Amino acid sequence: MGGFFAVASKDDCVQDLFYGTDYHSHLGTKRGGLVVMSGESMSRGIHNIENAQFRSKFEDDILEFHGRSGIGVISDTDSQPLLINSHLGQYGIVTVAKINNMKSLIDQAFRNRRAHFSEMSGGSISPTELVATLINHGDTFEEGLRYAQETIDGSCSILLLTEKGIYAARDFFGRTPIIIGRKKNAFCATFETCAFYNLDYELHHELGPAEVVLLTAEGIQTVLPAIDQLRICSFHWIYYGYPASSYEGINVESTRYRCGIALARRDNVKVDMVAGIPDSGSAHALGYAHETKLPYGRPFVKYTPTWPRSFMPQNQNIRDLVARMKLIPIRDLIHGKRLLFCEDSIVRGTQLKDTIRRLFDLGAREIHMRPACPPLIHGCRFLNFSQSRSELDLAGRRAIAAMENDAETVPPVYSDPDSDQYGNMVERICDELNLTTLQYQRLPDMVQAIGLPKDKLCTYCWDGKG
Ligand code: SF4
Numbered sequence: 001m002g003g004f005f006a007v008a009s010k011d012d013c014v015q016d017l018f019y020g021t022d023y024h025s026h027l028g029t030k031r032g033g034l035v036v037m038s039g040e041s042m043s044r045g046i047h048n049i050e051n052a053q054f055r056s057k058f059e060d061d062i063l064e065f066h067g068r069s070g071i072g073v074i075s076d077t078d079s080q081p082l083l084i085n086s087h088l089g090q091y092g093i094v095t096v097a098k099i100n101n102m103k104s105l106i107d108q109a110f111r112n113r114r115a116h117f118s119e120m121s122g123g124s125i126s127p128t129e130l131v132a133t134l135i136n137h138g139d140t141f142e143e144g145l146r147y148a149q150e151t152i153d154g155s156c157s158i159l160l161l162t163e164k165g166i167y168a169a170r171d172f173f174g175r176t177p178i179i180i181g182r183k184k185n186a187f188c189a190t191f192e193t194c195a196f197y198n199l200d201y202e203l204h205h206e207l208g209p210a211e212v213v214l215l216t217a218e219g220i221q222t223v224l225p226a227i228d229q230l231r232i233c234s235f236h237w238i239y240y241g242y243p244a245s246s247y248e249g250i251n252v253e254s255t256r257y258r259c260g261i262a263l264a265r266r267d268n269v270k271v272d273m274v275a276g277i278p279d280s281g282s283a284h285a286l287g288y289a290h291e292t293k294l295p296y297g298r299p300f301v302k303y304t305p306t307w308p309r310s311f312m313p314q315n316q317n318i319r320d321l322v323a324r325m326k327l328i329p330i331r332d333l334i335h336g337k338r339l340l341f342c343e344d345s346i347v348r349g350t351q352l353k354d355t356i357r358r359l360f361d362l363g364a365r366e367i368h369m370r371p372a373c374p375p376l377i378h379g380c381r382f383l384n385f386s387q388s389r390s391e392l393d394l395a396g397r398r399a400i401a402a403m404e405n406d407a408e409t410v411p412p413v414y415s416d417p418d419s420d421q422y423g424n425m426v427e428r429i430c431d432e433l434n435l436t437t438l439q440y441q442r443l444p445d446m447v448q449a450i451g452l453p454k455d456k457l458c459t460y461c462w463d464g465k466g
Pocket of ligand 1: 175232233234235379380381382383385458459460461462466
């Protein structure tokens with residue numbers, strides 16, 4: 001998916017920018033980038049972070065960087081930040097975007113404006129450069145940003161580093177968050193509020209959908225108002241958000257805990273131990289164990305000192321290998337036991353199948369799985385949530401395709417947990433994974449655990465309503 005961070009300060013901003021951006025490292029695996037404004041000039045660094053952490057790549061750069069405002073990005077798509085010179089002046093840009101209508105926007109730019117694109121990533125036009133082209137369509141940054149927000153199908157949140165200050169523009173439907181922090185001499189804009197605490201920022205303002213603010217060391221000014229159409233991605237709380245972060249004022253860890261409680265309230269299975277598939281499954285499992293008063297344990301530990309994170313390595317084989325090498329089972333806690341695992345979600349199920357096989361090999365008597373969200377049956381249209389090319393990669397979708405003998409259509413009945421079709425789908429997934437039992441979270445329970453009205457959340461993955 002990706003994430004970004006910005007600072008406008010009365011003092012040098014580089015340390016805050018460096019650590020603030022680093023706190024988004026769990027959101028992307030491809031490129032990290034920083035740009036800092038010093039007087040009228042900008043210093044920029046971009047590094048490949050596929051095999052090494054952001055911090056280690058930028059440690060030398062930041063010794064050279066000085067300035068009072070800057071923007072940083074962890075990107076899962078293209079190399080960023082880009083430096084643009086246009087009629088709007090010189091500016092730096094970072095985006096977190098999924099642009100479904102790239103082709104038609106590019107065709108339009110060639111046709112109407114005779115634009116050209118110079119930044120290529122993997123043989124394709126850079127989405128960030130395309131967004132800059134849309135912004136340059138306006139007579140002002142404000143006009144250009146609104147034009148980009150309204151034109152892009154998918155999602156796009158943007159930071160622009162300009163001479164006037166930093167523009168932060170939240171996605172039109174607020175699929176991703178932007179939150180403003182404040183401290184004595186500085187303001188920051190972030191995806192993850194976990195970046196606030198150790199850098200001494202306090203929550204100042206959360207942008208609404210489509211809202212654009214101009215950030216300076218003196219404060220923030222809303223230059224384009226929010227629109228009442230929030231559809232924030234539910235997965236921020238369930239899976240990829242950092243536990244210490246909050247969005248819309250709702251903390252991630254607490255939500256996961258409530259998800260576990262909700263799972264437990266609909267369950268009566270007898271087990272010896274409740275555990276989470278690390279890391280995000282752990283908080284769901286703690287909630288489950290607390291509610292049932294069953295012992296919580298860690299039959300798996302994660303080995304993280306040397307392995308880079310495995311959110312979305314581009315190559316599936318590498319992703320599977322990294323996931324396996326990081327997860328080390330503890331035989332004493334597994335042999336002869338009836339184990340219940342909470343997991344954030346079941347996407348493809350491939351890694352999970354391997355994990356379950358290893359648990360049985362180590363002598364587990366029973367393995368019960370309790371995912372914190374319903375079966376995923378639609379591929380994400382709005383964020384780069386999964387790099388899967390086909391919806392049939394989803395375990396739920398595969399089961400439906402096999403039952404319906406149709407790979408394209410998903411009858412809505414598969415989103416109804418009380419229907420026979422839903423029951424059959426879950427049974428198929430359970431058999432495929434070789435589980436003792438499988439019981440998914442119900443969508444209303446997940447929505448209640450998050451605590452926002454359903455119409456403010458994107459739940460497209462589960463019920464096709466985005
Ligand atoms: S489709 Fe799923 S992953 Fe994508 S924004 Fe909606 S809830 Fe989030």
